[in-house]
Amino acid sequence: xxxxxxxxxxxxxxxxxxxxxxxxxxxxxxxxxxxxxxxxxxxxxxxxxxxxxxxxxxxxxxxxxxxxxxxxxxxxxxxxxxxxxxxxxxxxxxxxxxxxxxxxxxxxxxxxxxxxxxxxxxxxxxxxxxxxxxxxxxxxxxxxxxxxxxxxxxxxxxxxxxxxxxxxxxxxxxxxxxxxxxxxxxxxxxxxxxxxxxxxxxxxxxxxxxx
Numbered sequence: 292x293x294x295x296x297x298x299x300x301x302x303x304x305x306x307x308x309x310x311x312x313x314x315x316x317x318x319x320x321x322x323x324x325x326x327x328x329x330x331x332x333x334x335x336x337x338x339x340x341x342x343x344x345x346x347x348x349x350x351x352x353x354x355x356x357x358x359x360x361x362x363x364x365x366x367x368x369x370x371x372x373x374x375x376x377x378x379x380x381x382x383x384x385x386x387x388x389x390x391x392x393x394x395x396x397x398x399x400x401x402x403x404x405x406x407x408x409x410x411x412x413x414x415x416x417x418x419x420x421x422x423x424x425x426x427x428x429x430x431x432x433x434x435x436x437x438x439x440x441x442x443x444x445x446x447x448x449x450x451x452x453x454x455x456x457x458x459x460x461x462x463x464x465x466x467x468x469x470x471x472x473x474x475x476x477x478x479x480x481x482x483x484x485x486x487x488x489x490x491x492x493x494x495x496x497x498x499x500x501x502x
Contacts, residue, residue: 296388296392297387299391299399300391301372303395303398303399303402307323307326307367307371310323310406311323311364312324314402315406317405318398318401324364325356326401326402327368328359328360329356331367331370331371332355334374334376334379335376335379336359338351339355339356340352375387392421392425393422393426393470393474396422396467397474400412400467400471400476400479404471404476412467419466419467422466422467423449426466426470427451430452430473433453433474433501434473435454436497436499436500437456437499437500438499439456439457439460439493440452440455440457440458440459440460441454441456441460441462441494442460442462443461443462443469443473445465445466446464458486458487458489458490460485460486460487460491460494461485462483462484463485464483465481469482473500474500474502475500477495477500
């Protein structure tokens, strides 16, 4: 596994373990047990995990995930911590790096930021750059349904276009915060919006950002 993905995996497992099985998360309708089951199914049951992308398989995904959520919570945590099974594509470093760095970062924050006393996590510059690199590649997909033009800007001045259009709203923040924002965790993301007031309001009201 890659360094970033492995670190975020272990951090997620630690946070889930510390929170316990019934703590809230930022994923609507999910407690920590449900989030843990989601992570395990995604890695270990590709036949069901396909339901995340294929609507026709969503019912199967929900059923399998509910079955995993009934397992002992400690078992779910251990399955996350130990990594994917031997023949999973996630054991390939490039696949792990491409698919899991943001996945585990966001879900770790889903646990952290659902707590009332959470504080912003300071990311090391190398990891921040890694998140920004992935955000640049995913920005158009994640922002494709934005009701206005949307530009992402990090503190060093680098920008990425999430949606072309007018008027334009610029979302400014650290890469990790912009990731949370574009992945639909806007209420918990430390991001500043600049643009025409009406455009900012339209963006705030939409529920269309993210996958």
